[in-house]
Amino acid sequence: MKFGVVVFPGSNCDRDIATVTSGILQQPTRLIWHSDTDISDCDVIVVPGGFSYGDYLRCGAIARFAPVMQSLQEHVAKGKYVIGICNGFQILTESGLLPGALVRNRDLHFICDRVPLRVERNDLPFTQKYQKQQVITLPIAHGEGCYFADADTLKELEDNQQVVFRYCDALGNVNNESNPNGSVSNIAGICNQQGNVIGMMPHPERAAEGLLGGTDGKPLFAGLLEGLLVNA
Numbered sequence: 001m002k003f004g005v006v007v008f009p010g011s012n013c014d015r016d017i018a019t020v021t022s023g024i025l026q027q028p029t030r031l032i033w034h035s036d037t038d039i040s041d042c043d044v045i046v047v048p049g050g051f052s053y054g055d056y057l058r059c060g061a062i063a064r065f066a067p068v069m070q071s072l073q074e075h076v077a078k079g080k081y082v083i084g085i086c087n088g089f090q091i092l093t094e095s096g097l098l099p100g101a102l103v104r105n106r107d108l109h110f111i112c113d114r115v116p117l118r119v120e121r122n123d124l125p126f127t128q129k130y131q132k133q134q135v136i137t138l139p140i141a142h143g144e145g146c147y148f149a150d151a152d153t154l155k156e157l158e159d160n161q162q163v164v165f166r167y168c169d170a171l172g173n174v175n176n177e178s179n180p181n182g183s184v185s186n187i188a189g190i191c192n193q194q195g196n197v198i199g200m201m202p203h204p205e206r207a208a209e210g211l212l213g214g215t216d217g218k219p220l221f222a223g224l225l226e227g228l229l230v231n232a
């Protein structure tokens with residue numbers, strides 16, 4: 001299975017992702033410069049974290065106009081997989097591939113921490129290696145990670161079970177105290193209705209090997225790969 005990792009000016013997690021997909025998963029991986037438009041050779045596209053275009057205007061607001069984004073829309077329409085992490089999630093909401101928006105954190109500070117998350121569904125390739133309601137710990141690092149959606153969009157997300165991860169405490173309780181950035185309904189990650197696009201603020205690639213202090217992110221990539229191989 002071939003992974004493609006989009007690189008914008010200012011991306012800074014592209015090589016971390018490639019280290020996981022080519023090193024740990026042992027899959028061919030290509031870095032895709034933002035001006036490339038032919039991504040047809042890739043099965044999965046990862047839109048990585050960072051500060052695309054310096055986060056000017058609003059995180060992800062400029063990246064959505066990059067030439068590669070049109071090809072990404074076509075990739076999604078074919079039912080192929082996309083995962084957006086942190087700035088990648090911001091870019092996916094800005095480009096309309098996922099609903100809602102990421103706005104300034106509740107306390108207006110950049111947060112860099114490790115936080116517990118509750119896995120809300122495990123019927124997606126991305127989450128099939130977790131238990132439903134499992135509490136995992138992943139790093140977060142963002143200034144604009146507060147997920148917002150209006151009441152109608154939120155209802156649609158909940159009704160369609162599109163919430164994939166929620167911020168919680170160590171016991172899995174979801175409340176205001178266990179919400180690091182003020183996200184509505186403690187939402188840390190969502191998917192589209194078809195389930196082939198996922199966006200999340202936490203960084204699974206930074207918790208994919210023991211040396212990094214945690215491995216809770218590894219099942220996400222391993223599950224995705226397994227799901228692709230089963231359906232190949």
Ligand SMILES: N[C@@H](CCC(=O)O)C(=O)O
Pocket residue numbers: 013048049050051052055059085086087088141142143144145
């Ligand atoms: N651009 C993001 C965070 C960086 C990242 O993607 O890791 C923000 O400050 O909200």
